[in-house]
Amino acid sequence: MAPLQTSQQTGTPLSPAELSYLHTSLTLTPPIRPDSRTPTQFRPLFAESDILPSTNGSARMIWGDGGECIVGVKAEVEKNSISSGGPRDWIETNVEVSGQRDDDAFLGMTVAESLLVPGSGVLERLVLGERFHWKIFVDILLLTPPLSHPATLLTLTTYLALRNTFLPKLVSEAAEDPVFDDDWGNGLPLYPVDRIPPPITLLVVNVGENIFFDPTREELAVGDVVLAVSICEKKVVGVRTLEGGSGGVKREAVKRVIKESCEVAEEVFSSLNGVGEGD
Amino acid sequence: MTDRRRINGPAEGTTPPVFLTSSTHKPVIKRSPTTLRKIFLKTSLTPPATGSAFLELPTPSNPSTPTLKLTASVYGPRPLPSSTTFSPDARLTAELKFSPFSTPGHRRGYIRDGVERDLSAQLSIALEKSVDVGKYPKSAIDVFVSVLDCEGGLGDAGDGNDGGVEVGLMGVVAGAISCASAAIADAGIECFDLVAGGVAGLIRERGGVVEEDHVGEGMEAGEDISGARHGEKKNRGIALVLDPSPTDGYIILAAAAVGYMAARDELTLVWTKGSMGREGDGTDEVERLVDGAIAAATSVRLVINEAVKERLLLGLKEIGLIKEKAGGNDGDIVME
Numbered sequence: 001m002a003p004l005q006t007s008q009q010t011g012t013p014l015s016p017a018e019l020s021y022l023h024t025s026l027t028l029t030p031p032i033r034p035d036s037r038t039p040t041q042f043r044p045l046f047a048e049s050d051i052l053p054s055t056n057g058s059a060r061m062i063w064g065d066g067g068e069c070i071v072g073v074k075a076e077v078e079k080n081s082i083s084s085g086g087p088r089d090w091i092e093t094n095v096e097v098s099g100q101r102d103d104d105a106f107l108g109m110t111v112a113e114s115l116l117v118p119g120s121g122v123l124e125r126l127v128l129g130e131r132f133h134w135k136i137f138v139d140i141l142l143l144t145p146p147l148s149h150p151a152t153l154l155t156l157t158t159y160l161a162l163r164n165t166f167l168p169k170l171v172s173e174a175a176e177d178p179v180f181d182d183d184w185g186n187g188l189p190l191y192p193v194d195r196i197p198p199p200i201t202l203l204v205v206n207v208g209e210n211i212f213f214d215p216t217r218e219e220l221a222v223g224d225v226v227l228a229v230s231i232c233e234k235k236v237v238g239v240r241t242l243e244g245g246s247g248g249v250k251r252e253a254v255k256r257v258i259k260e261s262c263e264v265a266e267e268v269f270s271s272l273n274g275v276g277e278g279d
Numbered sequence: 280m281t282d283r284r285r286i287n288g289p290a291e292g293t294t295p296p297v298f299l300t301s302s303t304h305k306p307v308i309k310r311s312p313t314t315l316r317k318i319f320l321k322t323s324l325t326p327p328a329t330g331s332a333f334l335e336l337p338t339p340s341n342p343s344t345p346t347l348k349l350t351a352s353v354y355g356p357r358p359l360p361s362s363t364t365f366s367p368d369a370r371l372t373a374e375l376k377f378s379p380f381s382t383p384g385h386r387r388g389y390i391r392d393g394v395e396r397d398l399s400a401q402l403s404i405a406l407e408k409s410v411d412v413g414k415y416p417k418s419a420i421d422v423f424v425s426v427l428d429c430e431g432g433l434g435d436a437g438d439g440n441d442g443g444v445e446v447g448l449m450g451v452v453a454g455a456i457s458c459a460s461a462a463i464a465d466a467g468i469e470c471f472d473l474v475a476g477g478v479a480g481l482i483r484e485r486g487g488v489v490e491e492d493h494v495g496e497g498m499e500a501g502e503d504i505s506g507a508r509h510g511e512k513k514n515r516g517i518a519l520v521l522d523p524s525p526t527d528g529y530i531i532l533a534a535a536a537v538g539y540m541a542a543r544d545e546l547t548l549v550w551t552k553g554s555m556g557r558e559g560d561g562t563d564e565v566e567r568l569v570d571g572a573i574a575a576a577t578s579v580r581l582v583i584n585e586a587v588k589e590r591l592l593l594g595l596k597e598i599g600l601i602k603e604k605a606g607g608n609d610g611d612i613v614m615e
Contacts, residue, residue: 106397108393109394109397113552117444117552117553117554118443118444118532118553119532227549234556235554235555236555236565237552237553237554237555238551238552238553239535239549239550239565241404241405241547241549243400243404247471247543247545248409248471248472248539248543248547249545250544250545250546251544251546251570254546254549254569255563255565255566258565259563
């Protein structure tokens, strides 16, 4: 699973007494988080987009704790006959966690599943005439594994990179071999502003009656249930359960977590869209 | 002059044999959307394992159509290897493996790929929360699930799904959870509850086949087939289907798999795919889907109960605590 959180027992350096203290302070109303954030408050982060000149779109984000994520999106023209799997193969995601030999199955699957959700309309924009299509490579690099689960950091950066991805404009006819406009300024966005935006995944932890967003590793360790909720324009496009917590959780709690994630996601979307406008 | 050193083929040539593909026939939906398939579940079939179970879904009318078959074996609780650090709880690891011949169409490799690692992680999450790990310090419980046959729909190349969500993996996970939970019970490991896996999907109606045996689930038949995409006209032409199979031929908009502990009314795993709208007026598709999956899991739980009980009674009979039961009970129970 997560790079640092290999198992619940070894995941945190906290003693059972400390965990119990943390659990109690998180179940209070109003809850008290160790870093005195409000339940829906994210940790401060530094974000920038368009940092890699040789990609079609890129972004970088840094958490305060040193976690850093760089995403580069590259596009290639491919013949329709090459990828046997059909449009499903047109977007390839790859997660590289520095210091880990295997790529993380969970992170890659979450991103790929939410990107390829039917009806998002992105695959239609990749068609180039009758015989060709764009193949998009989303390469995600987690530089320093942050002290918490990297899912939130990773998808926020991916969102930013995809939002800033531009593809060269096609000038040839549908039946011809594709020829592109050589002016990058005429490039078309992969995710136009008026269409469905790329999805984001929020990590949510439920402790007692309280729901916390962007949890730290310690908060994950005492949570009743940890869910990764993927949201795309007011719609839930995926829910996954993460390791952590003991015993099951009532269905009402799960529903409440999902409901609240949708509300918080709207704020996240609007603040992400503001990245880069300031400078 | 003839060439006598080689064995030549016929001079006029031959035509290569053409085999009929099994996928040409149209799938016929016999089940109503809210009926589950029968489940065959039997425990203690792998002698060397501490506990084991075998789960199989019934073979459809066409014998060449694949069905889900999987075995689970549980080893442990056994001591952790001396190299590992101290652990106050039992460490449960689950490993799910597709057999190379299990997938219809193309072969799977022996090396675990991303999909298998992902499913293994989900399986271990679902099971870990049901086992009383605090009772077994310094020990390891290993669960191995091996998929012998599955129905496809795994998102592989050539699965040919016209724009829906793949439910094959969810069916495998749900089956693996139920089977592994029965195996854990068979191993005699203390649990809080048994976990049952359930899958539900939201479908958009198409064609006339589905309409006939539909048990009106708040939808107007026939009128909305042309396909208002989910969004503007929600709940019209969108129906809930329990235990969907990739061979059913539904176009599934969204699907959910849950691990559910029925006696405690608690979830251990939630996994959804596909986009689900969220409206404030009580027609939340997420809630509907999760409730549907829970309903499916509750029915599956009855089968697990029966399988575990059957084994227990057999054990009691062997040591002579109870007498032979009269009347043939073949282990089949009827689900509603």
